[in-house]
Structure formats: C-alpha cells, structure tokens
Amino acid sequence: MEIDAKFDEKIMALIAEAVSGKFRKTKITGATHLQKELGMDSIGMLSLIFRFEELFGLDIAQLGIDINVAKLKTVDDLLAAAHQIIGKAAVAGG
Amino acid sequence: MYEQNNSLNIIDCHCHIASEEHTPRSFIEGSVANMVAALSAQGVRITKEKLTTVFLSKMQDPLCDGLVAEMDAAGISKSILLIPDFTYALKDSILTIEESFQRHREVLLRHPQRFEVFGGVDPRWGKDGLALFERSLAGYGFRGFKAYPPCGYSPSDPALFPFYELCAHYQVPVLLHIGPTSPVLDFTVSSPFLLDEAARLFPSVNFILAHGAVNFVEECVMMCRFRPNVYLDISGYQNTLGYDPSAGAVRNIVSLGINHKVLFGTDFPVFRLQGEQEDFLAVLTGENGALAQLNDREKALVLSHNVERLIERSVAVVA
Numbered sequence: 001m002e003i004d005a006k007f008d009e010k011i012m013a014l015i016a017e018a019v020s021g022k023f024r025k026t027k028i029t030g031a032t033h034l035q036k037e038l039g040m041d042s043i044g045m046l047s048l049i050f051r052f053e054e055l056f057g058l059d060i061a062q063l064g065i066d067i068n069v070a071k072l073k074t075v076d077d078l079l080a081a082a083h084q085i086i087g088k089a090a091v092a093g094g
Numbered sequence: 095m096y097e098q099n100n101s102l103n104i105i106d107c108h109c110h111i112a113s114e115e116h117t118p119r120s121f122i123e124g125s126v127a128n129m130v131a132a133l134s135a136q137g138v139r140i141t142k143e144k145l146t147t148v149f150l151s152k153m154q155d156p157l158c159d160g161l162v163a164e165m166d167a168a169g170i171s172k173s174i175l176l177i178p179d180f181t182y183a184l185k186d187s188i189l190t191i192e193e194s195f196q197r198h199r200e201v202l203l204r205h206p207q208r209f210e211v212f213g214g215v216d217p218r219w220g221k222d223g224l225a226l227f228e229r230s231l232a233g234y235g236f237r238g239f240k241a242y243p244p245c246g247y248s249p250s251d252p253a254l255f256p257f258y259e260l261c262a263h264y265q266v267p268v269l270l271h272i273g274p275t276s277p278v279l280d281f282t283v284s285s286p287f288l289l290d291e292a293a294r295l296f297p298s299v300n301f302i303l304a305h306g307a308v309n310f311v312e313e314c315v316m317m318c319r320f321r322p323n324v325y326l327d328i329s330g331y332q333n334t335l336g337y338d339p340s341a342g343a344v345r346n347i348v349s350l351g352i353n354h355k356v357l358f359g360t361d362f363p364v365f366r367l368q369g370e371q372e373d374f375l376a377v378l379t380g381e382n383g384a385l386a387q388l389n390d391r392e393k394a395l396v397l398s399h400n401v402e403r404l405i406e407r408s409v410a411v412v413a
Contacts, residue, residue: 021337035369036377041336042367043132046148050138061147070370 003086011082014055015075018048030076045069052082058089102379105398106165106173108269108304108329108359111201112366113156116177116194118184122149124276152366158201161362161371162208168372173362174210174401175201176240176269179223182216183245183279191215192226199234210405212238212269216245217253224256231264235412237405241270243288244279249301250291258296265407267300269327273309286313293321300404302357305330307347315347318355325400329359331384332374341377344384353392357401 015028015038023039026032034040040048049069053060060067065088072078110116126145133140155161158175165173177194181187189197191214198211213230215223230236239261243249249270261268273284286303293301306314306326317324326347334343347356360374378384385393 035335035373036339039336039339040368041333042365043129044336045367046129046140046145047133047136047138049148050133050140054139061144061151066151069367070373073369073373 003083007082007086008079010055011052011079012075014048014051015078017051018044020044028075030074030079032075033073034075034078035073045072048078052085056086056089058085060085063089063092102169102393103398104168104170104358104375105401106170106360106362106371107302107357107401108327109161109173109175109362110178110364111156111158111175111198112153112161112363113197114150114153115156115188115197117153118180118187119146120184120186120278121180121276122146122153124278125149127277148367152363155363156197157204158209162205164362164371165208167370168375170371170375171398172208172210174212174238174269174359174405176212177214178240178242178245178271179214179216179219180242180245182218191219191223195226195230195234195236198236199230202235210238211236212240212267214240214242215257216242217247217251217257224260227257228260231260231266232411236266237408238266239268241268243270243283244275244281246280246283248283249289250295254292255295258292258299261299262296263409265298265409267302267325267404269302269304271305272303272314272326273305273330284309286310286317289317289324290321293317293324297323299323300325302327302404304359305361307331307343307356308333311343311347315350315352318352319350325355325357325404327357327359328396329361330364331377332360332365332368335368335377339377340382341384344378345387348385348388348392348396353388353395354400356396358397 019038026037065085067081126142126149130142179191181191195213202209202211213236215227239257241249272286274281300323303314303326307328308330314326318326328344331341331344
C-alpha cells in the first residue's frame with residue numbers, strides 16, 4: 001500500500017463526510033479544529049476511523065497500531081495519523 | 095507531585111477509574127449498542143464486538159496514573175472517584191463491591207492529595223453492604239456515598255435511609271446518577287424528583303444530582319433552587335459538544351442564579367474517545383468559554399469551592 005498524490009484529498013473527503021449539520025459549511029483546512037469547528041464528538045471520530053479502515057482495507061487494531069484518538073485535535077493531526085497508519089501497514093504488508 | 099500552574103484551583107467532582115474491573119462488560123456493551131445504532135445509520139459498517147474492543151482500549155488505567163497525567167496537563171488539582179455498585183444488578187461484574195472498594199483505596203494511597211473517593215453500595219446487599227460503607231468512611235478515608243438508582247431502586251427507597259444516616263453522622267455528601275445510562279439498566283428511577291423525599295427527610299445530608307446540566311435540567315434546577323441541601327454537577331456536557339462546541343448547556347446552567355450549587359465534573363473516562371481532560375476544561379475556562387461571563391468568585395464556586403465545602407465538613411478519617 002502506498003501513499004499517492006491524492007491521499008490527503010481522500011482523507012479530507014472522509015472528514016467532510018463525517019461532518020454533519022451546521023458544521024458542513026465550515027471550510028476545512030489543516031488547522032481546522034475537529035471538535036470546536038467541525039463538531040466532532042465520539043461518534044464522529046469513530047465514524048471517521050471506520051470509514052478510513054474501509055476505504056484502505058485495513059484493520060488498525062490488527063496491525064497493532066495504537067492511535068490515541070483523544071490526541072487528534074486538528075485536521076493536520078488526523079492527516080499525520082493517517083500517514084503513520086498507512087506507513088506501518090505498508091511495512092507490515094512487506 | 096502536582097504543582098498548580100494557574101490561579102484557579104480546580105476539582106473534578108465526577109470521575110471513575112478507567113478499568114473494566116469496576117464496570118461490567120454488559121454495561122459497556124449496552125452503551126456500545128447505542129453507538130453501533132448511530133454509526134450504522136450513517137452507513138458505517140461496524141460490529142458490536144469491534145466497537146467494544148475500541149471502547150475497552152480506553153479503559154486500561156486501573157491505578158489512575160493516566161488520569162493523574164491528564165489532571166496535571168489540565169490543571170486539575172483533585173478528582174473525586176465514584177464507585178457505582180453494579181454488582182447486585184449486573185452479575186457479570188469482575189470484582190465484588192468489597193474488592194472494588196479495596197482497589198479504590200489503593201489508588202487513594204498511591205496518589206496522595208489527588209483523589210477523594212465516594213463509595214457506592216447497592217442497598218439490597220443489606221447489613222454487609224452498610225457495614226462496608228461505614229468501614230469506608232471510618233477506615234479507608236472515603237468521603238461520600240455514590241448512589242446509582244438505575245440499578246433498580248429509587249433514591250428515596252427506605253433501604254437507603256441507613257446509608258443516609260451514616261452520611262449525616264460522618265457529614266459526607268451523596269452523589270446520585272440522574273438520567274439515562276447504559277440500556278441494560280432501568281431509566282424510570284433516574285428522575286431528580288424521586289430524590290425529593292430523601293432530601294426532605296435528611297436535611298443535614300447534601301445531595302449532588304449528577305449530570306444535572308444535561309439531564310432533566312429544569313427539574314434539577316428547581317431542586318437546587320428550592321432544596322438547600324441539593325446540588326448538581328455538570329458532567330456529561332461533552333455529550334452536547336458535537337452539536338454545540340460552545341457548551342451551551344453549561345453556559346445555560348451557570349446563568350440561572352444557582353452557581354452556589356453547581357459543581358464541575360467530567361465523568362472521566364466516558365468521553366476518552368472524544369478528547370482529554372484539558373480539552374474539556376478549555377471549553378469552559380477558555381477566553382470565550384462557557385464560564386467566561388462569570389466573575390472570579392462565581393468561577394471559583396463552580397470549579398472548586400462548592401465541592402470543597404461539601405467534603406470539608408466530613409468527619410471521616412483521612413486516608
């Protein structure tokens with residue numbers, strides 16, 4: 001599994017999909033705060049993670065990757081975590 | 095050792111040890127079932143088993159070292175650990191209630207000055223349960239009683255009166271759950287009005303309505319306004335941040351003239367998938383936070399002084 005040029009776009013699209021209600025109007029940038037500006041609660045974060053797994057055909061727990069969801073404050077944090085997960089998945093897959 | 099790094103003394107009046115030892119699997123799976131329903135409706139493919147695994151991954155802090163680190167980062171000087179007794183209602187509890195009390199005592203001793211404990215005993219355990227609760231006050235250094243009515247009893251059930259008599263004797267408060275909980279338990283006994291008889295019969299005992307800023311709000315405010323010995327805590331406000339990141343529920347409750355009755359609480363570790371203690375505090379104490387309109391005296395009441403008043407009266411032993 002490799003990170004292609006459109007990887008970040010795909011993640012941004014996933015984030016946009018997880019945002020609901022009045023927050024859909026918020027312009028999403030790297031600095032956008034997930035909770036304060038996008039209204040991401042526990043359900044929103046979980047939905048994002050599971051959609052990510054589905055999109056890339058991964059099981060984060062099975063890969064032994066420990067992601068502290070509570071530490072993901074901004075879109076940039078999320079992108080960094082996504083890169084980290086894909087990087088580890090690539091190593092695990094040989 | 096904790097060093098206070100700001101001018102506000104902050105006490106979190108509503109926390110739990112993050113460990114499956116104290117929370118039965120059936121309770122967790124009930125809560126997870128609601129999350130699965132919400133996620134499935136959004137088209138997310140998820141199983142109850144997988145989500146339970148995710149949830150349990152946040153419940154691995156039996157000695158509270160992780161909680162203390164989060165308290166330090168947030169500037170919380172002390173937290174009150176509550177022990178809801180699920181062991182009578184839910185038979186898949188890992189520990190007996192006595193063992194659970196022991197574990198909490200160990201945490202109390204491990205982190206001096208950082209915690210207080212309110213022990214809970216289901217009144218249907220009878221004399222043994224009452225003796226355990228008294229032992230917790232007279233010998234373990236616990237400073238309050240935790241009632242969990244959704245386990246199947248009213249907060250004014252006469253079976254609880256001997257516990258309230260002990261609370262009166264030792265001058266410690268009672269904190270009781272208000273509103274919905276895991277769907278494996280009974281919601282019908284979670285109304286604050288069910289406390290009214292006990293609050294009237296035990297005027298020297300102070301009662302704290304947990305989650306009073308988000309569940310049965312009007313009733314909780316009425317009880318706080320007109321019963322001198324009834325208070326509420328704001329824990330659970332994180333549930334509202336998904337549609338109102340400004341914590342309007344807290345903003346509302348502190349605008350009603352009852353700030354001498356409102357207590358800060360987070361319900362750690364329930365919202366650990368959503369953020370850390372410092373995030374939840376920032377929503378309240380930040381520049382435009384939910385407490386921004388309060389003067390310093392009122393802020394201090396909500397963040398620490400109210401709960402301090404309630405536990406300082408205690409004549410229970412010091413751990």
